[in-house]
């Protein structure tokens with residue numbers, strides 16, 4: 250079984266941002282995105298135990314203790330400062346954790362600053378646009394707060410729902426290496442996609458709120 254490679258030590262990871270960009274608390278029309286907490290362990294265990302999530306993310310089968318450690322690591326993944334730093338947010342609907350959105354800082358220099366986004370959602374909450382809404386908000390954070398010039402998503406070529414989500418968010422497929430497909434979006438592409446997915450029946454206020462994350 251392939252285990253994730255350990256992160257390079259800080260001294261090998263080069264330049265850093267002027268100051269760490271901390272995990273925010275973000276609110277969308279229906280969701281709250283906030284740092285993980287150890288009290289999320291029960292839901293986190295369900296997330297880790299779901300074959301569709303574990304399989305697509307290539308996570309190993311973990312013991313209860315390993316799941317707890319993995320969650321603890323996520324609770325500490327709260328700031329982006331240097332290349333490969335990781336930030337993860339729990340996605341909450343009406344006080345219940347339904348998924349996670351995350352981001353690696355990949356390139357630090359301001360002219361080429363880039364990040365890689367990730368997403369997952371418990372099966373019973375799929376098909377209602379929650380992952381789209383959460384990821385759209387995190388993209389807004391990447392472009393507006395982090396100052397990313399582009400954001401990528403790396404997706405297996407048989408992960409149809411994840412590729413559909415990327416396209417819905419304005420990502421374009423730009424490369425494929427083996428089974429890994431690289432998608433990329435910019436602030437302008439994401440903003441355009443956000444306008445396109447707005448439901449015309451929503452009020453003008455809802456339009457400005459829901460599209461605000463990538464248009465701020």
Ligand SMILES: CC(C)(COP(=O)(O)OP(=O)(O)OC[C@H]1O[C@@H](n2cnc3c(N)ncnc32)[C@H](O)[C@@H]1OP(=O)(O)O)[C@@H](O)C(=O)NCCC(=O)NCCS
Nearest residue numbers: 301302305368369370375376377378379380381404410411
């Ligand atoms: C990838 C994943 C998060 C996508 O979940 P999802 O439910 O398809 O995404 P959303 O929550 O945004 O829902 C989108 C669906 O709701 C519909 N929808 C309903 N209301 C919507 C709204 N307001 N906005 C957007 N879509 C809406 C969309 O049409 C779409 O339906 P469709 O799949 O029939 O086209 C989920 O499949 C998952 O967790 N997979 C396992 C983990 C994984 O693969 N992670 C990525 C690794 S690269």
